[in-house]
Amino acid sequence: MGTTTLENMSTEQRKRQDVVGNSQLPSVDEKPLRADARRNRERIIAVARAAFIDEGADVQMEEIAKRAGLGVGTLYRNFPTKDALFGEVMRDQMARIVDALALALEDENTDLAFRALVLTWAEDAAKHIGLREMVAEFPDATACAGQSARYNELMEVFLERAHREGHIRSDITVVDFRGLMCGLAASIAIGADWKRCAEVILSGLKPIE
Amino acid sequence: MGTTTLENMSTEQRKRQDVVGNSQLPSVDEKPLRADARRNRERIIAVARAAFIDEGADVQMEEIAKRAGLGVGTLYRNFPTKDALFGEVMRDQMARIVDALALALEDENTDLAFRALVLTWAEDAAKHIGLREMVAEFPDATACAGQSARYNELMEVFLERAHREGHIRSDITVVDFRGLMCGLAASIAIGADWKRCAEVILSGLKPIE
Amino acid sequence: MGTTTLENMSTEQRKRQDVVGNSQLPSVDEKPLRADARRNRERIIAVARAAFIDEGADVQMEEIAKRAGLGVGTLYRNFPTKDALFGEVMRDQMARIVDALALALEDENTDLAFRALVLTWAEDAAKHIGLREMVAEFPDATACAGQSARYNELMEVFLERAHREGHIRSDITVVDFRGLMCGLAASIAIGADWKRCAEVILSGLKPIE
Amino acid sequence: MGTTTLENMSTEQRKRQDVVGNSQLPSVDEKPLRADARRNRERIIAVARAAFIDEGADVQMEEIAKRAGLGVGTLYRNFPTKDALFGEVMRDQMARIVDALALALEDENTDLAFRALVLTWAEDAAKHIGLREMVAEFPDATACAGQSARYNELMEVFLERAHREGHIRSDITVVDFRGLMCGLAASIAIGADWKRCAEVILSGLKPIE
């Protein structure tokens, strides 16, 4: 009792915020009207993100350009290298994750918010098997050091609060948690059930009474 | 009671069997003795395994050849393609894992044996970050379908027994467990602490009282 | 009478259509003008054709690229594999041969047209010793199955007409004729005189009175 | 009348001498008895000849060694390079051809002997499609310059006699004839009927009345 289980998912569902978000790409149809150079950049990121989180980092630049309805040259005008693009996409993805985290922090029901955060992540990871690879490279990416730092700060607070409230073990660090989330994605990518794996992690994070 | 914790690791340690094993490569110095035509094949596997489990699948054939003190041709004499070599290494690695599992099954203390299995895996994964990639490809590898099937059988028994004895939840499937182990490796590869992550998984696998 | 001999070649010459055609490659000097993205493809084919019909199929892709003043990548952008390029060149060459055949069919003087066809082929084969190898692979090439079929149809008609008019033996099939032309090229490639060999074939094809 | 046609093949058959000969390879079973180092060389040539005339020059050295029941090293002990082996096989093959020619020269019925020579060659070429490639390289092979020269001498005589007796045209040189034979093999290799093609050549070689 007090423990949130899979049974009351409907309640939890309301709280979740998809860390992947809508993939409403800016439509290609609109003829290159003048000031949408900015649009292009966002369009590229959107397309690249979709490609990278769905298929992993080895999607080719030509392919991304094609899907964006652009030439490769335009990709390279916006991002000097593939790594830079991947980095930018990581930043974008990280921003969503940080946003979701920030939102979760506002929830006064720490336990429920924490559960929702992990479950949403698992569900997203089930839909986008490339997510694991992307989050696996976060630590190395100087590109999104800022986002990463903010994530760490927020998660630090979140973990601390959750611990204080008795929801999770005290020894888990932010790095551990990030690792576990990456691991969760890896489990799911291999074919494991996202709900059960998420429950194992969630359950395993609880304090040992 | 019954719960094995991190405190009595020294006891557990005795029980573990390294699933990676000693990497004592036959030294290169010894002049190519005649009868070790066979040795060479094993040498290649050993070197390739070291390379693949330490750095992942994209180590180049030339590099493996160099490390083995051989020309690429020799690699290709023994394995028709890079995939074949990788597959063989997977089979080799899988064999160790299956052996460790079989040994664990012989232990009458199911709980302890289970713990040891997971902890050893975590420790290995910490030392060899390429392991995640390798195990992630097991399911697809026809090369080691046999090993994989045997793993599933044994683990099925193990999980069933552990469940019956009240050590783990009942809903976890073999696929889930394999996924969790792969995920554990992924967590660790990102920099999370292997012991803590393993404990989270182990703890999370316990039945919900 | 009716028999055309080597003596009145000048007359025949007018009727012939070179099945190899002018090898006027677009000069390399002209700076890569924009609109000749299409030109480049043709340039590649032209260069590759020159290489293949002069030296055979084992000219390297790098070599062809170099001669075309291009990088290998450009070759592969236009043709996915070397076989595809060779196939395209075959199609191109076959088209010329079929065109020459179609033209010959329009000539009301069947005998003369037939002679001219064979003689032109012999002369071409003398200039391009790789032609034999190329025509030898026509039958297997799915790439130019259409051209090949059309050749067969036309030649069937041609042979039938020539036979009906009493110019060639009745037992010769289209396959035989193609074989003989390939053989003619082989004879010439070895150093035999193209005119004499062609005359032997032509004479041998006449009906046995 | 006087003209030999396909109808009386049985008569011709008696006169022919297979220029390919029996492929009775020295049996492998006999344990390396002492003085058969010599045997090995002949065995290699026999096996290599079978391989080359059946499949062409790109049969691999390993393959030939395997078929000969030997190691590659032994091949290379006997022949320094693949070209040397191929050259030796050419010499061997050429020897058979020269022998057949010499035998044909002994026949007082020049016309019949000539026909038989060509027909046998065509039949052999139909059975061994690699023959074309081999004879195509005779001219370049210094290895069998002697055989080649002898062939030329004998054929010179043969052609001269045949011409004198009114069986063949006067303008055909030995090089032409060799070319035509190579071409005949090429025709056949492509799928043309060996008999009809041979008849075309034979008929074409007759003097123009």
Added chain:
DNA sequence: GATGAATGAGGCTTCATTCAT
């Protein structure tokens, strides 16, 4: 000598990146 494992130059192909239009 015989053996066959080892060698490595050379060929085909890919794909991130550059650059002329």
Added chain:
DNA sequence: CATGAATGAAGCCTCATTCAT
């Protein structure tokens, strides 16, 4: 600025040849 054709380094693989046993 956008485009996409061109580039070429780098990776996989083959096979004639060498060499240790």
